[in-house]
Amino acid sequence: MKPPPFEYHAPRDLGEALRILAGVRGKVLAGGQSLIPLLNMRLMAPEHLIDINRIESLATIETTPRGVTVGALARHSEVEHSGAHPLLGQALRLVAHPVIRNRGTVVGSLVHADPAAELPAVLAVLNGSVRLARDGAAAGDAPLVRDVGAAEFFTGPLESAVRPDELAVSAFFPALPARTGTAFREVARRHGDYALAGVCAVVTLDDDLRVGSARVACVGVGPVPITVDVTSECDGRPAATVDWAAVTRAVREATEPEGDIHATAAYRLRLVGVLAGQALSEAAREAAAD
Structure with missing residues (x-):
């Protein structure tokens, strides 16, 4: 199938891209791995397509002691092999x-917020x-920016806070x-498919190897990524003595899975409970070995 007709824009800098976005209602093309199939299946019909692939300033991966900033044109494979963040690498694989x-x-x-x-x-x-x-034309030349935390960014299935x-x-x-360990576990029908369910975990231990913090985020079991803090269920015990399978009861209670033709x-x-136990246990072992 072919996409519906649209007007194509190829800005060469961020300012130009923002000026175009301010004047039209369209879709932004970066990697296109979700957008192009939607266009070809005519599930989306924007009047304008803004291709940002020529904006070199967006193709960045910056690492500081605070964390990793990934630009809008940084490809999955680039970030995966950069070693910039362990959990990012585990997820991208x-x-x-x-x-x-x-x-x-x-x-x-x-x-895309799937x-x-x-x-x-x-x-x-x-x-x-x-x-x-x-675009900041109304307030000067500089673009107007805002940072949106993950809790507010994902607003629903395939919906985000981007205006x-x-x-x-x-x-x-x-x-x-x-002393922090991470892990990502998921189950899919075929390699490369979206997961039937998945869990990523982050566990931090204190100097005595007791659990100071334990969090998970679940995929495929709710309208947005569901995060659960299970630190209190660990009760400050040494990580080696925590019954992670029992801890995941809180994870199951927080999820909202729906059935479909796949599961x-x-x-x-x-x-999701089994995967949460596995991910938390693996992350705790990694933290203890740090």
């Missing part, structure tokens, strides 16, 4: 196939944020404290 990761972008996946995707869960469990920019005149220019993933709601509920 599970995203589709290499040919998709070579073109798809981290920020584009976040904006509740079954891996990267929204990573942003959520890390309390990361997305930087949005819009029609805004461009998501980067995403920020906070650095991990010392029943009951199966997804059972699966």
Whole structure:
């Protein structure tokens, strides 16, 4: 199938892109791994398409002691192999196939806001944020920017806080404290498919190897990534003595799975609990070995 007709724009700098977005209602093309199929199947018919691939300033991966900032044109594969953040690397290895990761972008996946995707869960469990920019012509030359935390960024299935005149220019993933381990577990029908359910976990231990913090984010079991803090269930015990399978009761209670042709709601509920226990246990072992 062919996409519906649209007017094509290819800005060469951020200011030009924002000026175009301020004047039209259209869609932004970065990696296009979700947008192009939607256009070809005529599930979307924008009047304008703004291709930002010529804006070199957006193709960045910046690492500081605070964390990692990923620009809007940084590809999955680039971030995966950069070693910039351990949990990002674990999640990106599970995203589709290499040919998709070579073109798809981290920020584009976040904006697409698929509740079954891996990267929204990573942003959520890390309390990361997305930087949005819009044209600042009315207030001067500089673009107007705002940072939106993960808790507010994902507003529903395939819905985010990005306004029609805004461009998501980067995403920020906070650095991990010392003695912190991470893990990502999921189950899919075929390698590269969206997960039936998935869980990423972040566990931080104190100097006595007791659990100081334990959080998970779940995919495929709710309208947005569901984050659950299970620190209190660990009761400050040494990580080696925690019954992680029992701890995950709180995770199951927080999820809202739905059934479909691939899996029943009951199966997804059972699966997310098993995966949460595995991910938390793996993250705790990694933290203890740090």
